Amino acid sequence: MTLEPESLGQSRSDLAEALRRERKRAGHTQTWLAKRCNMSQTKISNIEGGKLTPTIVDVELILEALQAGGKLVPEILALARTANTEWQDDWSSLRRGLDKKQNELARLENVTREFRYFLPTMITSLLATPEYIRASVSRNSGDMSKTVAKKVERQRVLLDDSKRFTFLLTEQAVRWPLVKPVAMGMQLDHLASVSRIPTVRLGVIPLGLTPIAETPLNVFTCYDRRLVTVETATGALVLRDHRDVNAYREDFDRYEQYALFDDACRALLSEWAEIFTRQRP
Template sequence: MAQSSSPSNVQRAKEALGSRLREIRQDSGMTARALAAAAGWHESKTSRIENGRTLPSDADIRVWTRLCRAEEWNADLIATARGIEGMYVEWRRLERGGLKRVQESVRPLFEGTLRFRFYQSWVVPGLLQTADYTRAVLATAVALRGAPDDVDAAVAVRMERQRVLHSGRQQFAMLVEEWVLRTVIGDSRVMAGQLDHLIAVASLPAVSLGVIPMGIERGDAWPTESFCVFDDARVTVELVSASLTVTQPREVTEYVRTFKELSGAAVYGAAARDLITAAIDALG
């Protein structure tokens, strides 16, 4: 699902959207000239959109589907158009303004979401991290990607964001692979503190924590890239070099389905605590 942010791939995405709009127009029996006349714009605009030279606005898409009697496609087409140039953002470009800025940029999303579904195959989910663990994770971004070193300020923002866990109106379903518990971030002291914190935070009324054990038969619940589902409207996916934002309803549905499959492979409650405790014991 990831799309490159290079100009050539953005152009291909525009062309794909244009082709879909052309198909909708042709299926309706309208010519490009007739659609342009009915929409009140120049015929060349229709051509530019269909050939991927112009990205249609939300209003353009609504007019197009209304005239072609295909309004059931509005949500998907608008989400696709909005996402073409903005859904794939390079970490380095985000981090150029500082790690604190990256953390602050998602505050409205976290405050406005009611249902969170997080799957982590790399690290402990940010909302469940201790300050020391977060500091170690963000320090890696500074070391490997040359981000500005404002780690302490960024840690403070992330810790403040965790107050949503206690809002009383939001629900959090968290899934982690067992190897996340076994991967030492920072040092043994930091990791032990993080694992102790996981046991404590899993007892919060709003939090469901599932751990997918190593060595089980997983069926269709294959490990995948880490992702977060915000309500049923948006997904963010963590890649090595970028953050991918998915808003197209059909693609969001795929991630919701994947989360459900992964949830079925996880253990909860006492069984999850046993795996966390075993990881603490393994630290010595």
């Protein structure tokens, strides 16, 4: 199935209709189906009404209970996979206000316990100095001061003892000169400081030390086993299918093998910071 961003909302209603139609074809009530799937009748009703997007596992359980077969099963599962994918384009975020996007991220961070950030291109705002953050949003029109303030405010989540963060940054991401050399030196010193926070595990993948068989394509973040966000040049995909989440977690585990952590990481950051600070403004 080809994924078109504008089709995502339609896929949810198509999935709801397909599941409702299949239940009626099998001659069963919502109450019967709920008992067979160990779900509440309210959940089945919300799924069939399009108010709740079922997970892939939910759909598999429903189809098995209804003894669905033939070409119908892969078609409905394809709808479920698309329905569990969300496209967030940058233009919509700009229209609503980037500060509101920061509020959404803060809510997601509030309910997440384990975070995995793979950063092959630049430093995420959770690890950034205010000057670096301002530079990262400078291409957007309008007053970005509120957005910068929200991004800085979100950094407090790193001090929450109930959460665990792992950040993997490539050397390119760390050394990309987004701000002036002195500011870059300060940014790298900040990374070293953040790496000492007990809830944070920060690793850098240096270039040239060893062959790396993996080929990174995108920035991505894993939120528990709940979802993954994958960033592109014009927006982000939000993936909730457990197969997608597991695939990105496995990718993260492979990249992690190439990273340096703790004192070895801080030694590299200090060396690169010194290179920046020796440069002229």
